[in-house]
Amino acid sequence: MKGFLRRLLMKLIAGLVMVWVVATFTFVLVHSLPGNPGDIEYDRLIMQGTPPEIAQAKAAVVAGFTSHEPLLQQYFGYLGQLLHGNLGVSISYSGVPVADVIASAAPWTVLPVLSGLVVSFIIGVAGGVIAAVKRSTRWGGLLTLSGSLMAGIPSFVLALLLAFLFHTLWQILPYGDTSDVTLTPGFNGPYIGSVITHAVLPVSTYALLTYGGWLLTMKSSVVSVLGDDFILAAELRGISPVTRMRYIARNAILPLFTVLAISVGYMFGGSVLIEDIFDYPGLGNLLLHSIGRRDYPLMGGAFLLITVAIILANILAELLYSVIDPRVRRA
Amino acid sequence: MTETIQQTDRPVDQPVEVSVSDLTVVYRTDLGELPAVSRASIDLVPGQITGLVGESGSGKSTLALAMLNAVPSPGRISSGSITVTGLGDVTKLAGRKLRHARGGTLGYVFQASQNSLNPLKTIGKQLLDLGRAHDVRDLRALVRRAAQLISEVGLDPDRVLDSYQHELSGGMRQRIGIVLALVLNARVLILDEPTTALDVLSQAAVLDIVRRVHRDSGLTTLIVTHDLGVVSEIADRLVVMYGGPNPEEGPATAVLHEPSHPYTRALIGAMARIVGDISAARVLPGRPPDLTTVPRQGCVFRDRCPLAMPVCAEEEPELVQWTPGRRRACHVEPTGVLS
Amino acid sequence: MSTLAAARARRSPWRVTRRVLLRKPGRVIGLAIIVFFTLMAIAGPMLYPGQLAVDPDNIYASPSGAHWLGTDFAGSDVLQEVIVGARYVLLTAAISALVTAALGTTIGLVAGYHRGFTDSSLMRVTDFVLTIPGFPLLVVLSTIWNFGRPLEMGLVLGVTGWGGVARAVRSQTLSLRERGFLEAARGLGLSNTHIIVRELLPNIAPYVAMNLLLSVIGFIGAEVALFFLGVVPFTSSNWGVMLNEAVFAGGAINSPQALSYLLAPLVCILLLTLGIVLFLDAIDELFNPRLRERS
Numbered sequence: 001m002k003g004f005l006r007r008l009l010m011k012l013i014a015g016l017v018m019v020w021v022v023a024t025f026t027f028v029l030v031h032s033l034p035g036n037p038g039d040i041e042y043d044r045l046i047m048q049g050t051p052p053e054i055a056q057a058k059a060a061v062v063a064g065f066t067s068h069e070p071l072l073q074q075y076f077g078y079l080g081q082l083l084h085g086n087l088g089v090s091i092s093y094s095g096v097p098v099a100d101v102i103a104s105a106a107p108w109t110v111l112p113v114l115s116g117l118v119v120s121f122i123i124g125v126a127g128g129v130i131a132a133v134k135r136s137t138r139w140g141g142l143l144t145l146s147g148s149l150m151a152g153i154p155s156f157v158l159a160l161l162l163a164f165l166f167h168t169l170w171q172i173l174p175y176g177d178t179s180d181v182t183l184t185p186g187f188n189g190p191y192i193g194s195v196i197t198h199a200v201l202p203v204s205t206y207a208l209l210t211y212g213g214w215l216l217t218m219k220s221s222v223v224s225v226l227g228d229d230f231i232l233a234a235e236l237r238g239i240s241p242v243t244r245m246r247y248i249a250r251n252a253i254l255p256l257f258t259v260l261a262i263s264v265g266y267m268f269g270g271s272v273l274i275e276d277i278f279d280y281p282g283l284g285n286l287l288l289h290s291i292g293r294r295d296y297p298l299m300g301g302a303f304l305l306i307t308v309a310i311i312l313a314n315i316l317a318e319l320l321y322s323v324i325d326p327r328v329r330r331a
Numbered sequence: 332m333t334e335t336i337q338q339t340d341r342p343v344d345q346p347v348e349v350s351v352s353d354l355t356v357v358y359r360t361d362l363g364e365l366p367a368v369s370r371a372s373i374d375l376v377p378g379q380i381t382g383l384v385g386e387s388g389s390g391k392s393t394l395a396l397a398m399l400n401a402v403p404s405p406g407r408i409s410s411g412s413i414t415v416t417g418l419g420d421v422t423k424l425a426g427r428k429l430r431h432a433r434g435g436t437l438g439y440v441f442q443a444s445q446n447s448l449n450p451l452k453t454i455g456k457q458l459l460d461l462g463r464a465h466d467v468r469d470l471r472a473l474v475r476r477a478a479q480l481i482s483e484v485g486l487d488p489d490r491v492l493d494s495y496q497h498e499l500s501g502g503m504r505q506r507i508g509i510v511l512a513l514v515l516n517a518r519v520l521i522l523d524e525p526t527t528a529l530d531v532l533s534q535a536a537v538l539d540i541v542r543r544v545h546r547d548s549g550l551t552t553l554i555v556t557h558d559l560g561v562v563s564e565i566a567d568r569l570v571v572m573y574g575g576p577n578p579e580e581g582p583a584t585a586v587l588h589e590p591s592h593p594y595t596r597a598l599i600g601a602m603a604r605i606v607g608d609i610s611a612a613r614v615l616p617g618r619p620p621d622l623t624t625v626p627r628q629g630c631v632f633r634d635r636c637p638l639a640m641p642v643c644a645e646e647e648p649e650l651v652q653w654t655p656g657r658r659r660a661c662h663v664e665p666t667g668v669l670s
Numbered sequence: 671m672s673t674l675a676a677a678r679a680r681r682s683p684w685r686v687t688r689r690v691l692l693r694k695p696g697r698v699i700g701l702a703i704i705v706f707f708t709l710m711a712i713a714g715p716m717l718y719p720g721q722l723a724v725d726p727d728n729i730y731a732s733p734s735g736a737h738w739l740g741t742d743f744a745g746s747d748v749l750q751e752v753i754v755g756a757r758y759v760l761l762t763a764a765i766s767a768l769v770t771a772a773l774g775t776t777i778g779l780v781a782g783y784h785r786g787f788t789d790s791s792l793m794r795v796t797d798f799v800l801t802i803p804g805f806p807l808l809v810v811l812s813t814i815w816n817f818g819r820p821l822e823m824g825l826v827l828g829v830t831g832w833g834g835v836a837r838a839v840r841s842q843t844l845s846l847r848e849r850g851f852l853e854a855a856r857g858l859g860l861s862n863t864h865i866i867v868r869e870l871l872p873n874i875a876p877y878v879a880m881n882l883l884l885s886v887i888g889f890i891g892a893e894v895a896l897f898f899l900g901v902v903p904f905t906s907s908n909w910g911v912m913l914n915e916a917v918f919a920g921g922a923i924n925s926p927q928a929l930s931y932l933l934a935p936l937v938c939i940l941l942l943t944l945g946i947v948l949f950l951d952a953i954d955e956l957f958n959p960r961l962r963e964r965s
Binding site: 014018021022026029032145148149153154156157160164168176265268269272276284288291303306307310311314 | 696797798801803804805806807810812813814884887890891892894895899901913917923929932936939943944946947948950951
């Protein structure tokens with residue numbers, strides 16, 4: 001138990017270091033960019049006819065960077081703010097804290113990603129078991145091929161193909177935006193129904209994106225566990241088939257936790273493209289639009305948050321792994 | 332495959348616990364079905380430890396698995412029978428009956444180099460799984476019996492039952508393997524390479540334990556090994572195996588001192604470099620038997636045999652009694668081999 | 671029988687390769703697809719020298735005898751654009767593969783060979799590179815550097831994408847080490863450089879090749895995606911630019927007029943992915959003899 005806690009602590013520290021590096025990276029990035037964010041905001045305000053003094057003051061607040069201070073001081077100020085959960089103030093959403101902008105966008109990324117994860121896990125793992133057991137048959141081969149192919153196809157190609165097939169060609173699913181714009185958002189049937197139908201394509205894309213990873217990993221894992229000595233040993237001791245299946249399942253599941261971490265990273269990374277294609281107001285979209293609008297605080301915040309989500313998934317995977325594997329738990 | 336009922340002249344007056352007769356196991360390959368074991372006959376006598384020796388590839392592990400009717404696919408038992416007292420012909424068993432025979436009457440201990448325990452469950456939990464699989468009513472009694480066996484093999488029961496596989500050394504795992512094979516009161520104990528991959532001290536300890544439990548529980552024991560040293564230390568009887576019908580069998584000391592088959596002689600000769608005079612050691616010529624290279628007709632060993640005669644290529648030698656308690660399958664006269 | 675076994679042992683690597691390739695028709699198809707696109711990338715621009723022909727009277731035309739895949743918003747032939755665009759996509763992928771192979775192999779080898787502190791610090795870096803969300807990072811990087819040209823793009827993709835190869839090389843090196851490979855070489859008094867370059871590298875090359883092909887799929891996806899999003903400047907015509915214009919300018923998803931313009935590059939990417947995946951299956955079997963035994 002002690003060893004396990006130490007490992008977890010190490011993971012947490014490693015994660016924090018990583019967040020720090022990424023934060024530093026975005027800070028350096030923002031400060032090496034052409035045009036100080038404050039200046040851009042200042043210019044914008046001047047263009048709107050704001051008096052220079054007021055514009056100056058506003059720009060300083062809006063950008064979150066008081067560009068007159070020395071760089072190092074700014075850096076520590078930025079880190080200090082970060083520790084308090086303050087990511088600065090968005091430029092394009094004039095004056096709204098970045099944290100708030102991100103908080104309102106996060107559900108549109110997290111919920112589809114999680115739903116996609118659940119769907120792909122169920123289908124992928126089931127497919128992997130079948131592909132392993134039937135690996136010498138044609139169907140097993142095709143199943144494996146489908147996994148390799150899905151793991152290889154770029155996310156936006158999948159998204160565009162799904163949109164083309166189900167929206168343009170067969171016209172059975174809506175495309176673009178999170179719901180029908182004519183409906184009033186709220187807890188009412190038509191709106192929720194519309195949200196669900198609009199979510200089908202993005203969620204399917206997320207699911208297909210990671211389906212291959214689950215399937216291929218599960219397949220090779222089951223194949224290797226089936227060949228393990230202790231399964232044969234259990235059979236030779238007369239252990240019942242049901243119990244043997246349980247032995248196989250628990251041992252085969254272990255490598256899947258690595259896939260969990262990779263999948264989450266893959267999905268959050270792909271969210272930039274998928275949300276752009278389906279016009280979903282999530283984190284990826286936020287990142288892309290912040291770049292288009294030169295909203296660097298928002299860009300830094302969105303990128304940081306995507307990274308944090310992936311780090312959290314890694315730590316979660318580690319935790320789950322050690323719950324199941326005594327070699328990790330009691331090492 | 333024609334069913335030939337071979338009335339082999341086994342030593343009469345001795346009761347037989349396990350009787351393997353005319354057993355052939357084939358493996359399906361690209362080149363058709365090839366025999367891994369062909370027409371093997373072995374009798375296991377209660378109270379005796381029988382050693383089954385041969386090179387790797389001689390089919391001895393396949394034979395051991397066949398005794399539990401557990402030949403892994405693509406292999407299958409194509410003919411012959413394995414009769415066990417109280418169970419009947421094991422090759423005819425299936426389903427629940429077969430499952431209860433395995434681990435029940437027939438205890439099997441894996442190669443020491445293999446991991447025969449589920450890495451994710453404690454030994455105690457796996458013991459309970461074993462009990463449930465065999466419909467043991469009183470699981471408490473089972474645990475008590477296991478604890479007693481564990482102390483008999485020199486381990487601490489409380490610690491072991493609460494341990495995972497990775498917390499035990501190779502020698503300890505092997506002892507647990509023996510405990511699990513015997514905990515349901517098996518009468519026949521089959522050990523496949525029980526000492527391979529163990530260090531010398533653990534080897535000696537494991538052999539000592541086998542000898543003790545064999546005696547204390549009145550078992551019928553079969554040790555499958557390539558190590559003649561193990562056999563010479565522990566076995567009462569010795570069966571030499573080489574692809575086809577066993578070249579030779581008989582009391583262990585007699586066979587080791589007076590090998591009557593060129594293959595046995597070669598095996599012992601190859602071992603001399605470890606235990607005796609290095610200058611006397613001879614490498615076994617040729618390659619170990621291989622499914623694809625074993626001759627179909629005549630004596631399977633003839634390609635590597637220094638004493639091969641023309642008849643060896645045409646006729647397969649029969650396994651016949653030579654002196655009381657000893658049988659051999661060779662066209663060369665015993666005296667020709669001994670000299 | 672014994673002659674058969676001997677013949678098997680004598681088989682040359684080329685023959686084995688051919689046999690493995692021919693065992694499943696999919697593998698030949700995979701190789702054919704890869705060769706087809708490579709030829710397209712090399713010869714394509716030669717077929718259509720100079721600027722793309724524009725026909726303003728014939729925009730968004732349906733496929734016809736004159737324009738097999740129809741035309742785009744400017745009246746350019748879609749087939750021509752696809753063929754000309756292949757060079758950028760494959761050239762960039764090749765450059766990034768080269769960079770990744772060099773970086774990943776070096777880092778993986780050094781980490782696996784030296785172990786200890788070198789290993790753990792290099793692997794920390796590798797973990798970091800693997801955890802950072804790759805595509806968002808590229809998008810963010812595009813704000814400070816317009817890496818649109820093939821060399822720049824290849825470099826950026828390669829520098830951010832070597833983590834997987836490094837991991838694979840390291841674990842392979844460690845497994846060679848476990849098999850006593852290194853001790854044997856050291857025992858012969860070979861120098862470190864000699865061991866790494868002459869002994870380890872050849873044994874690791876197959877795994878590098880496999881992981882590289884896997885990363886190439888990712889590289890192609892990423893570069894096309896960057897153009898598709900429009901975050902890097904359109905320096906040349908390629909599949910990503912086509913997709914961008916089809917979806918965002920042509921509204922291909924909502925109106926069928928830009929359909930072939932949208933589908934042509936998509937199908938190309940799909941085919942290329944399929945080709946690599948099918949071919950990987952053959953490489954996998956070649957270098958994993960375990961799979962070869964089981965037919």
